[in-house]
Amino acid sequence: MGTGGGVGWEGIRFVGMVATLLHEIPLQGGDVTDGVVRVGDTVRRPASTSTPAVHALLRHLEAVGFEGAPRVVGMDGLGREILTFIPGTTGLRVESVTDGALSGVALLLREYHDATIGFPLTPDGWEGGSNDDRMPEVVGHCDLTPENVVFSRPGRPHAMIDFDLARPTTRLFDVATTLRHWAPIADPVDRHPLLRNLDVGARLRLFCDAYGLLPRDRRRLLELARTRFHRSYTVMRTRATAGGTWARMWAGGAGERIRRAAAWLDVHEDELYAHLV
Template identity: 85%
Template sequence: MVATLLHEIPLEGGDVTDGVVRVGDTVRRPVSASTPAVHALLRHLEVMGFAGAPRVLGVDGLGREVLTYLPGVSGVRLESVTDEALEGLARLLRDYHDATAGFPLTLDGWEGGSNDDRAPDVLGHCDLTPDNVIFRAGRPYAMIDFDLARPTTRLFDVVTTLRHWAPIADPVDRPPLLRNLDVGARLRLFCDAYGVPPRDRRRLLELARLRFQRSYTVMRGRAAAGGNWAKMWAGGAGERIRRAAAWLDVHEDELHAHLV
């Protein structure tokens, strides 16, 4: 058990987990039903030599998980919206996927969520939003918050990431720095840097549409149980998903042309 220290700095960002604080060079987070599975994954990544994730240090006297603190910045910033940043993120995700090789791809212990219909081939992060990517010296070097990780396909995790980073969203819902970017060109750039094969590129937008449909249903169900999911839903999460799906319907042909 890791001793609890007194000086705690609240860490903001993200939508679901409250009570995350920094204590020295550690992060303390409330545990959940998926914490044992997440810790097993993080320990596997450490054994595999993947440096882009926090290390598990244990549990403190208040029953919170204790992870290493990864210095840097997150969120949508000038340095995070460049082509170089997007290419770096694609390589980071590819390295992470490769590092999950050998980890059990069973659904037991994970929080779950929307998913692909095909058999899982990786343990996906499934929530690689700008708040969950850490930049240092202008380069994305680490990912945090694995609470929504689960067995899935590489392509589903790519689609989930591009939802936020291309972004596949109605311009009205994009952060200002992402509002006027060429989404099709960014889809192509990310796929090139990751190494997404042609057969998967042809299916990418189809899977994005499926993810919108299923994410809407999953989020609506979780919102009915209350908590932060309800706050997100009340804040318009469902409407944003619907607008993103409608935007994709209008622009699918031009986006597909970039991919194939």
């Protein structure tokens, strides 16, 4: 506070922070990041060690004209990152599980991958996690769940959000990660009701066709999906020991779901592979 009965800079800053907090709208959805809120036309997110790398990526996407990602505004007085808010709907709905919506997600992912070309693929600064053994080709989103895809109108995905788990990887690894949720490559008992009775093999092929995945990558897709299951299990188990959101996810059965998905893939691999080749 200032002297002489007036309100100094610290007081003004405090009042401004309180006003901001009063207008915050918590944003639900996703599994990893707590404390994400909307303030007007912006989103405020807790900063992490990967925030500088993510901001550099988002600025690169803006510079090359990729429209399907939020823009970096800066940091607020509470040390949170400020991103532009992208209007639309997220999550699984009847209109977001159609063939057209699935093709749209594939096209969005391909456009994003192409837009990352030219961005440095250095391993430092990212959150880290499971990955492909091959040399990185792009910066993958690596968490393109239904909660992280924004639909501008029924059946039309137009943006992706939540780049916290982005990292250098191969195109195929990010495709496999995305199909884990959108095909989905999962035991039926763990699928969303809207996805429970769909033809997973046909959806795999549809996605790969829309993305333009090469034949050599299609032949390796299921093998890499299996590798990802085993490595994701280990990564999540390790992170859960630190507590927080990862611990809650693990306690909620994340590990068991990964194991069931891997077992389901083992049983159905031949029929899925027939759709891909």
